[in-house]
Amino acid sequence: MFAVLLLILRYAFLFLLVFFIIMLVKWMVRDLLMEQGLSPSDPGESVAKEIVGADMGRLVVISSSLGDLDCGQTFSIDKDIIIGRGEHSNVTIKDTFASNQHAQIFVKQGQYWLEDMGSTNGTFVNEVPVKEPVVLADGDRLRVGNVIFQFVRWGHEMGLYN
């Protein structure tokens, strides 16, 4: 009887090792699926068909001296947008250093491109002036005038890993 118990214990030990690995893999796969399939908070009038869900880019204000732009304010980029001082820009910066149509962000083949629209004081990505269209990567810092945005791509990073 005792010998049988020992035998069961011995193989339960091995079984637990295998079971651990199965659960580990299962949870990691679930995580990966969630990262890919995170639903967008609001599809809105989405123009950029290639960009869905968690892939949607955002601009987050991380430094601003202006009253109507607070730190932490987020702009979702669900279509091509124009940043500038003018009325028709999608992200309005009431800063004297910003031109009317300062820069635009557009989507091409699933990537976000930033292009300076001939602004007077320039657009900077990570403090490097933008001369020709550049691809934005997650975490890039965009400076227009005195306002600094952070470009955020992977949406899940805001929720999933907290």
Add this chain to the structure above:
Amino acid sequence: MSGVRYAIPRARDKEPAGGRTVERNLLFLAVLYLMMGMITLYLDESVAPTVLAVVAGLIVAVAFLLVHAYWKASSFRGDRYLLPITAIIISTGLVFLFRLDPYYGLRQFIWILLGLGALVFTSRLLLNFRFLSDYKYTYALFGLIALILPIFFGKVQGGAKSWLDFHFFQLQPSEFVKILLVLFLAGYLAENRAILTAGTRNLKGISLPRPLEWVPLVTMWGISLLLLVFQRDLGAALIYFGAFLAMIYAATARVAYVLSGLGLFAAGAYTSYFLFDHVRVRVLIWLNPWPYIDDIGYQITQSLFAIGSGGIFGTGLGQGYPHYIPLVHSDFIFAAICEELGLLGGAGIIILFMILVYRGIKIALRARGDFSALLAIGLTSLLGLQVLIIIAGVTKMLPLTGITLPYVSYGGSSLVANFILLGLLLNISHEANDRL
């Protein structure tokens, strides 16, 4: 303003489907596994049972759960799979050390507690690890001094003179220096990445960087390799070499560097074959150990017998004869695991290490900035290479070089160093998960 919405950043307190809960659940499984092993050992009369094993298991289990609780309370956002994976690997090691020799088991138990302490300290004090990149030449200096010391004051053990003897415990500096080396390389490569990638001068159509840019790098690394060769610690030399190549490749994406590195390696291996007796012996018994089964080939053949006799499900914990293998508690512990847990257990350990490496690479890919990414790649390749080299050595796939199986083999320096390594990886993933 069409098309633009103001969104409040999502609330952080909402527990997503996998927060630290996954870590807790997996840790519970690992703890159950550990206790199951210890109780089996305790009840089994054939393996010198001591109640100490159960007590030690219980304390280690509580210690792991406490680390988890502390991280949860301090809302640490490091990768949540690393701790449970490490926990189950360490549990396997601890159970087998108690099974092989309670003396080593008890000492390992104390080292595990110290290692967990080191892990918590690392995740606390080095949370903003970026400042580490400022002191790269300091590490280079300390690392070299730490490697020189054993040559003069060292103690020979297992053919390698890489130990410092402090009466009640011994220290193997090369275990810690490997982390210092990776820190140095990460700092250096992050700074000079662009130059090394593009090169500043042309040599017959191949662009090369100026000597000024690569000489410090190669010098530092060459000296550390030479010192390890003097200590006859070839396993460590191999790990340093591999990690260096991995980091160079990750930083520059130039295959030429890797190829020339491999060429250097071939030359070095060839030279050391003629220079050192023990290298020749290692190669000899790797090619065919059977004629030397009574002397120099004894260890490796016993290891092969043990692995073979395990079969698919193993003989069961405590039912094998691992004591025929010399040094089974350190370098050859994997053979004992294969004997008693079989192919299933052996493959399981390998899979766990593979997942650990996968998490490490994932952390590197998500890391913010070059220094963090390179550091993560370097640390991961250290771990992965060490596992590969020793498991391949024990199973006679590669010539044997005496190094420990991380987290499993008996060895305090190795254990504490690998816990610090784990802590750094966790900090890098914390930084990546924590932004915004």
